[in-house]
Amino acid sequence: MQTQKDEIKERIIAVARQEFIANGVKNTSMQRIASLSGIAVGNIYHYFKSKDHLFRCVIHPLLKAFETYRQNANQSSYATLDTFRYDSYLESMKELVTSLVVPYRNELKLLLxxxxxxxxxxxxxxxxxxxxxxxxxxxxxxxxxxxxxxxxISPHFLRVLCNLWKEVIKEIVMHDNLTPKEQENLILDYVKFDVGGWKYMLNIQDTLNLESED
Incomplete structure (x- = not known):
């Protein structure tokens, strides 16, 4: 019985995801989601309190993946100057795109x-x-x-940099017509800009023997 309920719940989420992507959250009704899921509209509220609750469930995998990304990035082993090597940073950005942006592009669009x-x-x-x-x-x-x-480093400036990071991700997410080469060039330019700026701001290039890989 529980297995059947779980299957129905997952089916509703899958249908809602497709409808939200196709029509937007505002223009999607719970009645349509219920109909496409093969259940009575009254029954859908046994699984989800509201459309907002359902929207949160659709976005949840993205938020979970982002939290995993954060936890990995915040490991103690991450505190290394290798972070400011061009090739290391480039690989971390590619991993971000591969693990977060590509599989959750539609969820990111919905969130944005x-x-x-x-x-x-x-x-x-x-x-x-x-x-x-x-x-x-x-x-x-x-x-x-x-x-x-x-x-x-000013925390206010750091927020500005984080917003720049968001805009890079947004540029990739919102432009489906970006070719792989254009996407790669965008990441390359961002990494060059960010690595060079951080090495200068943290005074790494003057105080530590860190060979640039640029």
Whole structure:
């Protein structure tokens, strides 16, 4: 019995995802989702309290994947100067695109374009804020490991950088017509810009023997 309920719930989520992608959250009714799922509209509320609740369930895999990405990035082993090597940073960005952007492109589009007037309205802002907090904590860990680096970085500027990171991801997500080469060039340009800027701001190139791979 529980297995059947779980199957129905997953079917509803799958149908809702397709409808949200095709028509938008606002223009998708619970009645249509129920009909396409093969259940009575009254029964859908036994599984989901509201359309907002259902929307959250559709987006949940993306948020879970983002949290996994954050946890991996915040491992203690991550506090290394290798992060500021061009090839290392490039590989980490490619991994981000492969593990988060590609499999969850549609969910990211929904979060960027369809979250207004839902409980997920400020989710992107919260993700950016969390990224900036992670960044400040990372700089503190780096300072402990490499005392000679400069750690006097404005948290406000760090939020600006995190928003730039978001815009790079958004550019990839929102432009389906980007060729693989154009996507690669965008990532390459961002990595060059970011690595060069961070090495200068943290004073790595002047205080530590870190060979550039540019």
């Amino acid at each position: 374009n369809e979250a207004a007037n839902t409980s997920l309205h400020h989710t992107i802002d919260k993700m950016i804020e969390q990224q900036s907090i992670d960044g400040m904590n990372y700089i503190k860990r780096m300072k402990q490991q490499y005392p000679c680096i400069n750690d006097q």
